[in-house]
Amino acid sequence: xxxxIISRANEIVANCQNLRGTELLNAAKxxxxxxQQQANTGNSGVSLQLTRQARNKALEAIKACQQAEENEGIVxxxxxRTDQLLERIAxxxxxxxxxxxxxxxxxxxxxxxxxxxxxxxRQYLPALKLSRQxxxxxxxxxxxxxxxxxxxxxxxxxFRQFEANRERIRENLSGCSDEQAFNxxxxxxxxxxxxxxxxxxxxxxxxxxxxxxxxxxxxxAGELCAQSGSLFRMLEHLKNxxxxxxxxxxxxxxxxxxxxxxxxxxxxxxxxxxxxxxxTEICAANVRAAQLSLQKAKRLAGI
Amino acid sequence: MFLCAGTAIxxxxxxxxxxxxxxxxxxxxxxxLDSLRLLGEDSLVGATLLKRDYLDDKKAILYxxxxxxxxxxxxxxxxxxxxxxxxxEVYRAVSNIDFGLSxxxxxxxxxLGFDTKRRFSGSITPGEELTVLDGHLKYRQVISQRIDGxxxxxxxxxxxxxxxxxxxxxxxxxxxxxxxxxxxxxNSISVNLTGELRKVPDSTDxxxxxxxxxxxxxxxxxxxxxxxxVSLEYRDYRLSDDFDDYFLTTLYGxxxxxxxxxxxxxxNLSLELFDYAVNDFVSADYFLGRFDLLxxxxxxNINLIFGPRSEFYFVDTEYSSDxxxxxxxxxxxxxxxxxxxxxxxxxxxxxxxxxxxxxIYTSDFWFNRLxxxxxxxxxxxxxxxxxxxxxxxWHEIDSDxxxxxxxxxxxxxxx
Numbered sequence: 208x209x210x211x212i213i214s215r216a217n218e219i220v221a222n223c224q225n226l227r228g229t230e231l232l233n234a235a236k237x238x239x240x241x242x243q244q245q246a247n248t249g250n251s252g253v254s255l256q257l258t259r260q261a262r263n264k265a266l267e268a269i270k271a272c273q274q275a276e277e278n279e280g281i282v283x284x285x286x287x288r289t290d291q292l293l294e295r296i297a298x299x300x301x302x303x304x305x306x307x308x309x310x311x312x313x314x315x316x317x318x319x320x321x322x323x324x325x326x327x328x329r330q331y332l333p334a335l336k337l338s339r340q341x342x343x344x345x346x347x348x349x350x351x352x353x354x355x356x357x358x359x360x361x362x363x364x365x366f367r368q369f370e371a372n373r374e375r376i377r378e379n380l381s382g383c384s385d386e387q388a389f390n391x392x393x394x395x396x397x398x399x400x401x402x403x404x405x406x407x408x409x410x411x412x413x414x415x416x417x418x419x420x421x422x423x424x425x426x427x428a429g430e431l432c433a434q435s436g437s438l439f440r441m442l443e444h445l446k447n448x449x450x451x452x453x454x455x456x457x458x459x460x461x462x463x464x465x466x467x468x469x470x471x472x473x474x475x476x477x478x479x480x481x482x483x484x485x486x487t488e489i490c491a492a493n494v495r496a497a498q499l500s501l502q503k504a505k506r507l508a509g510i
Numbered sequence: 511m512f513l514c515a516g517t518a519i520x521x522x523x524x525x526x527x528x529x530x531x532x533x534x535x536x537x538x539x540x541x542x543l544d545s546l547r548l549l550g551e552d553s554l555v556g557a558t559l560l561k562r563d564y565l566d567d568k569k570a571i572l573y574x575x576x577x578x579x580x581x582x583x584x585x586x587x588x589x590x591x592x593x594x595x596x597x598x599e600v601y602r603a604v605s606n607i608d609f610g611l612s613x614x615x616x617x618x619x620x621x622l623g624f625d626t627k628r629r630f631s632g633s634i635t636p637g638e639e640l641t642v643l644d645g646h647l648k649y650r651q652v653i654s655q656r657i658d659g660x661x662x663x664x665x666x667x668x669x670x671x672x673x674x675x676x677x678x679x680x681x682x683x684x685x686x687x688x689x690x691x692x693x694x695x696x697n698s699i700s701v702n703l704t705g706e707l708r709k710v711p712d713s714t715d716x717x718x719x720x721x722x723x724x725x726x727x728x729x730x731x732x733x734x735x736x737x738x739x740v741s742l743e744y745r746d747y748r749l750s751d752d753f754d755d756y757f758l759t760t761l762y763g764x765x766x767x768x769x770x771x772x773x774x775x776x777x778n779l780s781l782e783l784f785d786y787a788v789n790d791f792v793s794a795d796y797f798l799g800r801f802d803l804l805x806x807x808x809x810x811n812i813n814l815i816f817g818p819r820s821e822f823y824f825v826d827t828e829y830s831s832d833x834x835x836x837x838x839x840x841x842x843x844x845x846x847x848x849x850x851x852x853x854x855x856x857x858x859x860x861x862x863x864x865x866x867x868x869x870i871y872t873s874d875f876w877f878n879r880l881x882x883x884x885x886x887x888x889x890x891x892x893x894x895x896x897x898x899x900x901x902x903x904w905h906e907i908d909s910d911x912x913x914x915x916x917x918x919x920x921x922x923x924x925x
Contacts, residue, residue, distance in 0.1 A: 215792050227541065227560075269792060270833070280745065280758050281782060294621075301587075307851035310893035311885035313529065313573075314920050318897060320604075320625065321535070321918075325564065327668055328637040328677055333537045333564050336916055340897055344883050347855055351847045 209239055209262040216265040219272050228271040235264035282331045282338075289319050289338045292345040299352045308348050315341040362406055365418045369399060372422065376429035386485060388431035395424035431487060438490050439482050445497050446475055452501075452510055459508035467507065471500035527575035529593075531922030537565040540913040567597040571922065573604075586611055599631040600638075620647040628671075637677035641669045660688040680710045697729025720745040731765065738763035752787035759783040766806070776804040776815070794827035804841065816842040819859060837863040839877070851893070855883040875905040888921070895920045 213235055220228040242257035293316055300312065319341040325334035373395070398421035405414035449472060456468045478493030540561045573593035578586075586609075593604040603626050610619035622645035629639060646664035653659055667681045684706030691699040702724045710716040724741035743758040761781040766774050780800040786793040804817035821837040839861020846854045859879040865872070882898040897918040905911050 219792065278784065280743070280756065280784070284741075284743075284758075284760065308853065308885070309924065310851065310887075310920075310922060311853055311883075311895055313922070314885070314895035314897065314918065317920075318918055321565070323642075324627075324640070325537075327640065327642075327670075330564060332539070332914070333916065336899060336914070337537070337918075340881065340883065340899055340916070343855070343881070344897075347845060347847060347853065347883075 209242075209258045209265070212262055212265045212269075213239060216268045219269050228268045231264050231268035231271060235261045235268060237261075238264060279329075279331060282326055282335050285335055285338050285342070286319070286323060286326055289322075289342040289345065292342055292349070293319060296345050296348050296352070299349070308351070311344060312348065315344040362411055362414055362418070365415065365422075366402070366406075369418055369422050369425070372429075373399075373425055376425055376432075387487070388428040388485075391424045391428035391431065395421045395428060398424060438487065438494055441494050441498070442475065442478050442482050442490070445471075445494065445501060449475065449497075449501060452505055452508075455510050456504055456508045459510075461507045461509075464504045464507035467500045467504035471497045471504060474500060525577055527573075527577065527924055529571070529573040529575070529922050529924050531571050531920050533569050533571060533920035533922075534917065535565045535567045535569065535919075536563070536915060536917040538563045538915045540915075542909040542911055567600070569595050569597045571595045571920070600627060600629050602627045615652040617650045618648070621645050634672060636672045637670055639671035641671075643667045656692040658690045660686075660690070662686040662688065678710050678712050678716065680708055680716070682706060682708045693729070697727065700724075700726040702726070714748050717748040718745050734765040734767040736763065736765040753790075754793055755787040756793070757785040759785075772808045774806040774808070776802070776806055776817075778802040778804070789826060794825050796823065796825040798823050802841070811846055811848055813845040815844060815857070816840075819861070821863075832867045833869070834866040835863055836866075837861055839879075843881075851885060851887055853883070853885045855881070857881045873906040873910050875903045875910065877904070878902045890923075891925055892921065892923045895922070 213232070216228075216232050216235065220232045238257050238261035242254045242261060245251075245254035245257060293312075296312065300308070318337050322334045322337035322341065325331070325337065376392075398417045402414045402417035402421060405411075405417055449468070453468070456464050459465075474493045474497035478490050478497060481487075481493065482490035538561060542560065571593065572595075573591055575589060575591045577589040588607070588609040591604075591606040593602075593606075595602040595604070603624075605624045606621065607623075608619065608621040610617065612618075622643075624641075624643055626641040627639060644664075644666040646662055648660060648662040650658055650660040663683075663685045665681070665683045669679050670677050684704055686702050686704040688700060688702045691701075693699065702722075704720075704722040704724075706720045706722075708716070708718050708720075720743055722741055722743040724739055726737070726739040728737040730736070738761070740761045741759070743760075745756055745758070746752075747754040749755075759782075761779065763777075763779045765777045767777070768774050778801070780798075782798045784796050786795055789795050799822045800820065802817065802819040804815050807814040817840075819839045819841050823833065823835050825833045827833070839859045841857060841859040843855070843857030846852070857880070859881075860877070862874070862876050864874050878901070880898070880900045882896065884894070884896040886894050888894055895918075897916070899914075899916040901912075901914045903910075903912040
């Protein structure tokens with residue numbers, strides 16, 4: 208039994224080249240020799256005690272070499288895991304044509320090759336540590352590539368969203384001659400062009416910022432046109448209503464109602480030209496004033 | 511430690527690439543030998559500092575690359591790389607070919623690597639001079655919109671110039687059948703089955719066959735972004751009475767739980783269970799578990815990371831003292847990943863390992879583990895890469911102290 212253990216210890220210690228292990232193994236061998244000498248001279252009690260000591264020393268020699276993390280099965284799994292990760296990252300870098308991290312990738316790959324060499328020489332501790340370091344680097348690159356992909360996807364989504372909005376708003380813009388809306392639409396297009404340039408240079412943050420600006424401009428332009436269209440419709444509606452209620456207000460005999468009615472007509476007149484010329488603010492102010500005056504006149508006239 | 515520095519002329523990258531640079535690799539372990547304690551009072555030697563340098567090389571590197579993807583948008587792609595690395599005593603020649611062929615529903619790719627290392631000055635140590643030929647072929651077929659299948663065949667042949675009982679030539683050949691499933695939520699599930707054979711011409715005792723099944727997942731899980739892999743492996747050595755044969759079960763998982771726009775809670779779990787067919791003085795069944803809980807704070811391109819880490823080890827042995835231990839540590843670090851390839855990862859871990867019973871060859875200890883990975887563009891295509899890892903162990907008994915250092919630095923230029 209002790210000879211078997213010393214024989215295995217011999218193999219393991221020679222492999223791990225740990226001097227603690229070597230010293231312990233030498234001590235085990237010396238004790239075992241002494242045990243045999245004692246056995247030969249018939250001192251079986253002393254021999255048994257010595258061989259037990261030899262066995263313990265040999266076991267300690269093995270333990271001095273064998274840490275849990277130096278298990279060959281674990282080391283080769285680690286090496287293979289890192290290899291697969293390197294393979295996947297290399298493919299992803301090709302796919303995204305991302306050469307920014309080529310240098311650190313190459314160094315990690317070199318370290319992994321060195322880790323394999325340690326493994327082949329049965330030096331498991333440095334093999335494991337180098338390979339884990341290469342794995343850690345690859346995991347960070349994977350995170351970066353993943354977040355880069357997310358950035359790309361998010362920006363592409365924002366581009367699509369902007370283009371869809373622009374199409375939708377284009378209908379309003381075509382029938383809209385509001386100068387301010389036109390300027391905003393032009394600014395939106397410029398911001399969009401900038402975003403395209405930034406995105407093609409990989410400047411994702413600036414691309415997103417430009418896209419946000421473009422989105423804001425196109426939205427405002429659309430709102431202005433929509434507002435201007437609705438104001439014009441409101442003006443027409445108020446004019447029709449004023450015509451319809453004119454006789455009833457005069458017939459009511461309420462002077463204040465008549466006065467307000469005249470004011471309303473005045474506002475409607477004033478609104479006409481700015482509304483036609485898409486001077487939205489003046490148009491909106493006069494339409495609103497005409498609406499209020501007309502409502503008040505109707506109330507006073509009991510309509 | 512000495513860090514090499516140098517300059518190179520840099521230009522634009524293209525289909526033909528040149529990578530040239532210098533570097534320094536250093537891997538070393540330091541520990542003490544207390545003969546009095548280990549061997550008894552008869553020993554005449556006291557505590558001695560011992561140092562083992564696995565690697566201590568200043569090197570120059572030159573790699574030439576041809577990559578058709580740079581100038582040709584084609585379903586047929588390839589790249590060739592040949593490299594030369596040299597220290598003042600050793601040289602290494604490396605070459606690598608990889609190719610890919612893609613169709614609408616399939617992709618076929620492969621890689622073949624050749625690596626040889628020779629010493630031209632100084633004395634050769636066993637295992638130092640070697641030649642490696644390795645490679646793989648992979649075919650992936652899209653089965654449906656959400657499912658693809660793959661077959662990967664891989665092999666490796668290693669020749670040592672000075673093989674010994676402990677350093678031996680070997681060859682491995684294996685195949686993996688894989689199935690990838692994309693769920694409706696775009697989560698990814700993978701199932702793999704691997705079979706492998708290893709042949710060692712000089713020692714049939716070391717031949718083995720293995721079979722491994724694994725299940726992996728990447729995607730969202732209860733509001734977190736998670737990835738995990740569980741595998742079961744059986745390795746069968748060509749030894750009588752199932753000696754050294756084992757089942758290995760592993761589980762690795764990571765999850766990131768968003769707490770707010772800036773804070774994320776990260777968890778890492780790692781479990782390894784070795785179950786030997788014959789539990790003896792060399793091959794003892796054991797369980798190793800690790801669990802980390804890390805708080806991550808995002809500051810632009812920087813992630814600050816801190817939190818506790820733990821490790822547990824239980825061994826089932828009848829032959830020697832109980833090695834069971836637990837380890838608790840506090841970890842702090844940061845990641846910086848810039849858009850132009852600059853990267854800096856730093857982590858420092860301070861903790862304590864406690865053995866459940868008194869040990870003969872080691873004792874409870876405090877430790878500090880430092881890990882730095884950096885890549886910085888210095889000028890145009892000139893880059894400095896640095897991988898540094900150091901561990902210090904301060905044991906209750908000073909002569910058990912241990913230190914390990916790993917350093918890899920390269921200054922390279924691509925043009």
